[in-house]
Amino acid sequence: MADIRVLIVEDDPFIAMDLETAVADQLGDEAELIVVESVAKARQAASGRLSCALLDIDVVDGKTFEVADTLQRIGIPFVFVSGSAPQEVPKPLRQVRFLRKPFSTREIAAFVMAAIGGLPSESIA
Template sequence: MTSATNPLAGRRVLVVEDEYFIADDLQRQFEECGAEVLGPVPRVEEALALIAATPQIDAAVLDINLQDEMVYPVADALQARGVPFIFATGYEKTAIPARYAGVRHYEKPFEVACIAQVLFA
């Protein structure tokens, strides 16, 4: 169940991040806001398996570079399912392929509350 004051309440959010401390912090922040965190997962293969096995995903936060592997297959799988997502990364917006021009980009560090407003506006 979501509310206008807390757009994360009851949402299922996939976190794809390979940096342990960042992933742990994101998980904690999302859970404190009432979201259920799927993952966090540190690799593309694991993220794709989780997406395939999970019928409901409300949104996702994707790091672009996962252990020297680009996250774009995960982004494609989410787009195919109509799941909104953002890129949360140290990369500049210009490093992201043009096909993701409409996807929001946040440079680390960022606030989960800001992301929630974008994902569920």
């Protein structure tokens, strides 16, 4: 598992810390967590190798839909973690899992474990 890379796109530092803690508690030092607060930085991070991603929709320089589209196209599992309404997601991305804020750390951990092959996807509630 030493090559697990998780992208977290969140512009609120407290929520980013909660997401980072939820993933780190599950994976420990076995994962590299890439935490960014903007679409520009997320775009850059998405061009590298990733295991999965947690995307807020509205961040400092726009919406993450372009990043989500790229991740979907290259087959990287991701989830929207947002206070936005699910209806705001463009139709081609509406089948993507959506966790509404406030999220539970159990949901975050279950998504990450399923994405990296640690849990069957049916266990994501």
